[in-house]
Amino acid sequence: MDTYAGSWGLLIVAMIEVGAISWIYGVFNFIKDIEMMIGEKPKYFWWFWIACWLVITPLLVKEKSFFLFKNIKFKKLWQKKDFGRKI
Numbered sequence: 001m002d003t004y005a006g007s008w009g010l011l012i013v014a015m016i017e018v019g020a021i022s023w024i025y026g027v028f029n030f031i032k033d034i035e036m037m038i039g040e041k042p043k044y045f046w047w048f049w050i051a052c053w054l055v056i057t058p059l060l061v062k063e064k065s066f067f068l069f070k071n072i073k074f075k076k077l078w079q080k081k082d083f084g085r086k087i
Helices: 005-038 043-070
Strands: none
Touching (some): 005 043
């Protein structure tokens, strides 16, 4: 029963997080904040970071959501007809 409890919640949180950081707040503002906290890093490090937030992560989240939606299988509810009682 608990098999799928984490996947939908985590997927929705990941979609909101990627959207909020990448397109609403802005990747470059996010990078400036991180650089202020950890100090200067080489430029190739930041280009990799930008690629992850703008391209790689959204593609992986979309692929995961497509995979989950594709593999949903609905089952009929099973119910005992006599409910364990004698009539």
